[in-house]
Amino acid sequence: MHGTLYLIPTPLGDTPPAQVLPAETLDVAARLRCFVVEQAKSARAFLRQLPMGVPVQSLTLRELNEHTSPAQVPPLLAPLLAGEDVGLLSEAGCPAVADPGAELVRLAHQAGIPVRPLVGPSAILLALMGSGLVGQRFAFHGYLPVQADARQHALRILEQRAARDDAAQVFIETPYRNAAMWQAIVTACAAETLLCVAADLTLPTQTIVMRKVADWRGHPPDLARRPAVFLLYHAPTADRPRARHRP
């Protein structure tokens, strides 16, 4: 009898866990003794805020991050195959969406291990909700290219896709490149394109601003050291068959 792999979201910043995690997520996390985490140090800081009932130093924490080689991932399933439940933690937000944890979840399915995602904060999802840009469809692209020409090209492609697919286009950037990204967007994109910038989600400093590119120009947001999600949308221009809404 295999254990269950629980996917446990964590707060997006220095927020008390109970403010952004529901009872079921808190309860499951507090009873587990074995975790796969992105960084052990921050995982311990999170777990110390929960009523674990045992010293956090006594918990088993194994790391899975961008330094983990493919050969090191399958052995992380060992406790699950031996019948123990395991919690997967990301650095912030929901594990296994655009982070190295997805590979562990995929292997768990292949091994017949039950996977149970739990509710918690996701910067991507909160930005999607808060933008007002998601009619029926959206696409998340992770990080765009860093190099200026390639980034401009990628932004123009996303703008075209928004109009072609009638879908919001979502991406992220590392905080110290946010200002350059904002500048690249207002330079590359059309005046009528809608841009939402959502920063510090769930934190006291949260801001979510959505306006036309024309109205953003000359008014750069202060995004220094703030985790941000960017969302672009451009309404379809040609006549298209109306998307299928709830039937």
Add this chain to the structure above:
Amino acid sequence: MHGTLYLIPTPLGDTPPAQVLPAETLDVAARLRCFVVEQAKSARAFLRQLPMGVPVQSLTLRELNEHTSPAQVPPLLAPLLAGEDVGLLSEAGCPAVADPGAELVRLAHQAGIPVRPLVGPSAILLALMGSGLVGQRFAFHGYLPVQADARQHALRILEQRAARDDAAQVFIETPYRNAAMWQAIVTACAAETLLCVAADLTLPTQTIVMRKVADWRGHPPDLARRPAVFLLYHAPTADRPRARHRP
């Protein structure tokens, strides 16, 4: 001074709110007196489970759904413009993602009304997490065409996009068409394509199964009357530049 538009997630089924909604979401919902909801009847059933402090019949509920005409949406901002906070509720899960509430959020931004999304369950996000298919990118398509030929064509396009963009492709179906959708997928898609079917998310009957299309064939899941999310992924075949990971 405008009120704030709070985006309040609701449980995905007959689940106690405190199990899947964190304290902040519960607290905000319980102190609001004015809501924009998809269906008044189910919104009242949700609000009756919260410590509202006043009779639920005394709350102001206005509907915004697929029957609402575009001209009827702007007046829903009136309480916000008059300084009152308003809660936006979807039928289930997170409002303003692939539901008519997105239009209200967009208008709120245009009017300078603060928008605050709160944490709660999203079938789309939980399916993304639980699938293990989301390395760095994904796309959500809402509903695919109903007509058989058009649906087959759409599925083949999604399979190609998965490989081209190295991105999981996500869509939903109404429960009574789930069996036909599953059959269409295993007929249209390649044997090596990965298919995840996530049903009854957050409910006691939850199942999340991910396997190759070849391994699904001949083993239809029982999806009758179960809300389900479908996810497709096909690894890129040609050599591609490796995606930018966390920098």
